[in-house]
Structure formats: structure tokens, C-alpha cells
Amino acid sequence: MIESWVIDDGDTVPVPPGAVPKALRARVGRGLFETWLTSSSGRSVTFVTNTERAMVVLLDGEGDPGGHAVDPGAEGSSEGFVLSNGQHDKYPAQDTVAIDEAFRIVEHIVSTGSWPEDAHWAVDR
Template sequence: MWVMHAGNDTVRNPGGDTILRTVEAAVSRAQGEIWLEHPGGPILGIVLGRTRAMVLRVAESGDPGYHAVDPAAPPAPSDVYTLGNGQADEYDDRDTVEAHQVVPIVSHFLLTGEHWPGVTWHNDGEEV
């Protein structure tokens, strides 16, 4: 059973189609914060900017997890990411992926609970 937090709304046990439509709408609006949780893990978090997205995947709450990265992108921010609480964040482009990659990431996550192999993932538990 999934729980989806999209902005200020929480939906318990949404179907995969509902989740994907919500994600597609956020990508189209070029803004949004979405969290997908499964009891006992895993958790996928997405924060969308205009053209890029921060995507996090953790096994359970408190796990440092992974985030999707773009090693070819510059180590400087080009987007602003507005969280559901109104806070505006900036992330280096290298620590985000292109927004069009979010739907395949979510589709794969819903089917497997794992990372989509179409992007690079950084283990946030490793020392830098």
C-alpha cells in the first residue's frame, strides 16, 4: 500500500495510474514536491524545478539513501525548487536530473521499489 504526499495533500493507497498522473501534472507545471512511501520503506522524494528535479530514494526513514545525479551537468544551480512549505531551495545541477526523467524514475520505482537504471545514483551514505 503506497502513501503519496503531494504538496499539502496525502493520499493513502493511490493506484499507480493516480501516482503517475500526479507526477506528470507536477512535471508539466514545472513545480511540486511529491513523496511516495511504502510501509517499512522504500521512500521516493521528488522536488521539481522549472527544468530539473531533485530525486531521493531511501530504504526507510533515517536512511541516508541515494539521490539521482547528472555527472555531466555543472556544479552550480540553474533552478529554484519550491518545497510544499514554501521554502525555496537551490541544488547544483549535478545533484539533479532533467525533469523529463522523473516519470520513468517513478514508473520503475512503483514496479520494483528500486533505482531506475536510466540515471546515475549517488550513495549519500558514502564519504565524499
């Protein structure tokens, strides 16, 4: 079975992998800085951005701590991550990636179901 993904905003139409970056950019442009994508197999991807960097998390199911994209060379911290509940978060820069890299990672996950081989990520399990 091929895994399909939907943006978890009430829509039931799967998002084609090539449309993921455009859909995420459009949501950010509308002030929606947190996006969840849910797969037909119950997995999910979380994308949270401050418009420069993004936290990308892949979860195998509800309750799974999953894994997240990392930037081992990044220093300092990044602020301005606004969650849908209004919470403002700050993350170590190494726990986020540049926004264009985040778009690429999410598109790859939606396309293949796994992390890109050349992306760094940390297992949170």
C-alpha cells in the first residue's frame, strides 16, 4: 500500500509530494506557523517555523516521541516559533533546520515515507 498524506486541517484530500513546499509556504504566508501532516498509516509530520528556521518531527503514531531534523553545525537558539495554541517556543538552533531544508525534508518524507539520506536527524525515542 502506498502511504498518502493530508494536511491535518480538516481536509481529506491527499497532498501530492511536489505540492508540499507550496502548501507549507502558503500556510506560513497566512500566519499558520504550525502544520501537521497525517498519513494513511497513522504516522504524522510536524512542521513549525519562525519563517527562517523550522522544527520538523516525524512520528510513527500517537504517543511516539519520534525523531526530529537537526543542524549539527548551528549555534545559539532560535525564537519565534508560534504554535497553533498561541504558545511561543524557543529552540536550540541545532534542533531546527533552515526553512528551505525543512520544506525539502517534509516533501521527501511525504514522497518516500522516510528521512532523506543526506539529512541529519535525532531519534527522540
